[in-house]
Amino acid sequence: MPSRTQPARPSTPRTYSRWASLVVLCAGTLMTVLDGNIVTVALPAVQSDLGFSAPGLAWVVNAYLIPFGGLLLLAGRLGDLLGRKRMFTAGLAVFTVASVLCGVADGPGVLVAARALQGVGGAMTSAVVLGMLVALFPEPREQGRAIAVFSAVGAAGGALGTFLGGALTQALNWHWIFLINLPIGAAALIAALRILTPDRGSGLGGGADYPGAALVTGALMLTVYTIVGTGERGLGSTLALGALALALFAGFTLRQARAARPLLRLRLFRSRTLTSANGVQILMIAGMFGFQYLGALYLQRVLGYGELLTGAAFLPAPVTIGALMLTLSAPAIARYGPYRVLLAGLALITAGLALLGRVPAEGAYVTHVLPPLLLLSVGFAAAMPAVTGLAMADTGAQDAGLASGLFNTTQVVGGSLGLAVLTTLAASRTGRLTGAGEPAVAATADGYRLAFTVAAAVTATALALTAALLRPRRDPSTHPHGSAPDHRNVNSPSPEGCTPPPNSGRKLS
Structure with missing residues (x-):
């Protein structure tokens, strides 16, 4: 009698929750964001140890920014074509290896080259994150919460980098601001390979221009x-x-x-929401990035703070931003809509920068720095998730990686533009005043006041553009009393609002 064979049970792959995937994405983002700011406080120690000239020292920052900003759009598109998980994990690996090379650098040339490689890895990782997040959370309310968590990690990580840079440099040495990425990057890479579900891109033949x-x-x-x-x-x-x-x-x-298969579908820019949100972000980030850099210099060069104390002075910012984004940002956007929340956030940011435009040379942290710092933190906690949601609102699944790369590109351009313009204005004003015989500390403080005032004007322009271009359109047939909520796609009559097509979240969730 022939023996019966039991049918083999199909193997069920182990699955993880979408929120576990979000943690992995946030971990990768945190590492790249920290590295963008952690260097600032350590620059004097790097210059002293490796013998950088004063102009050459700027390339420790610039060597990272140039490939990072330049490759974001290409990396986002390649993520759509080759698979976003593949691009994300490859970026983590490149960034981690480059961080180790930075940490062991023994000369200016080695450090600058390793920083450029870091920029490549950072672009690969950052370009696809928002596209993966939108696919993981297609439902508007959950997507709002996920964007709030992601934005909290990015915003708080930027301010936290200033503190860690000072703490690690003072307690150990500047090499550890890079070497600390090795355990973080290795853990994030292992988690990404295990937790993130592979997605199948359209292939290089689908748009490799x-x-x-x-x-x-x-x-x-x-x-x-x-x-x-x-x-x-x-x-x-x-x-x-x-x-x-x-x-x-x-x-x-x-x-x-x-082109028959263009890299960037120009029809994306027909969306007033996407185009306007990216424009508003450039101006907002220009003001905020200038504050982070010049605020740290004000504490050190005017108030005489050391590296560790400068980092500690910025700690209220990540704490406030993280707490508000995790608890209030998403409910506020769901209740009042991203347009109103963005307006309120930009108004607070502008007020904070305007107050900093009055800081004296004999200022005190509690009186002259902490109040505007808190205003900026609350405003950024409101504005960043709102503008992120608006920028991704009209994006379909096939273009999510490209839109994510575009959004990150405008962040880098805004930050670079703000840093260049504001530092040049501050240095020019300080140079003129010292040349006229004014004491160095007073002249330096006056230069920073000018820069903060100009930054306030820049974010006020972002506020005006938001009011003019991102105001939601109401549908009187659906909302006869004129009270249409605007928590969905503010410029699309589609009932799905900012929800991507239903199949956009299946590959990664």
């Missing part, structure tokens, strides 16, 4: 290079580089309009 990629990457890198080096070259050279960057962008636009 290599000439277009070369044009836009060159244009973005040249733009960031032009911005971050503004204070080191003459006006003529800056204008020439800017004109060349514009020519590359023009060539890229023509290429995309005619």
Whole structure:
């Protein structure tokens, strides 16, 4: 009698919750965000140890920003084509290896080269995160909570980097601001490989426009290079580089309009919401990034704070931002809509920067720094999740990675632009005053006051653009009393609002 064989049970792959995947995405983001700010406080120690010249020291920051900003758009598109998990994990690996190379650098050239490699890994990781998040959480209310958590990690991580940079440099040495990424990166990479569900991209044949990629990457890198080096070259050279960057962008636009498989679908920019939200973000980040850099310098050069005390002075910012984003941002956006929450956040940011525009040379932290710091923190906790949701609202599943890369690109451009313009203004005002015989500390404080005042004007412009371009359209047939809620896609009549197509969340959830 033939023996019966039991049918083999199908193996069930182990699955993880979407929130576990969100933790992994946030961990990768936290590492790249921390590294963007952790270097600032340690720059004097790096200069003393490795023998950087004063102009050359800026390249410890610039070498990271240029490839990071230049490759975000390309990395986002490649994530759509090759798979976002694959791009995310590859970026984590590159960033972690580059961090170790930075930590063991024994000369200026090695450190700058390793920082550039870090920028490549950071772009690969950051470019696809928002696209993965939107796919994981297609339902509007859950998506709002997830974006709030993600934004809290990014915003608080930026301020926390200043504290960690001071603490590690003073307690150990500057090498550890990079070496600390090794255990964090290794843990995040292992978790990403185990927890994130693989997604299948459309394949390189679905849109690998290599000439277009070369044009836009060159244009973005040249733009960031032009911005971050503004204070080191003459006006003529800056204008020439800017004109060349514009020519590359023009060539890229023509290429995309005619290519059979364009890298960037120009129809994305038909969305007023996406285009306006990215424009508002450039201005908002320009003001906030300038504050983080110049605020740390004000504490050190005017108030005489050391590295550790400077980092500790910024701690209320990540605590406030993290607490508000995790508890109040998503409910506020769900109740009042992203438009109103963004308006309120930008108003608070503008008020905080305006107050900083009055800080005296004999200022006190509790009286003159802490109140505007808290206003900025509350405003950013409100504004960042709101503008993120608006920027991703009109994005379909096939373009989520590209839109994510675009959003991160405008962050880098805004930060680079704000840093270059505000530091140049502050240095120029300080130089004129010291040349006229004013004491150095008083002249330095006056330069920072000018920069903070200009930053307030920049965020006020973002507030005006939000009011003019992102105001939600009401449908009188659906809301006869004129009280339509605006917590969904503010410019689309679609009932799905900011929810991506139903299949956009299945591959990763």
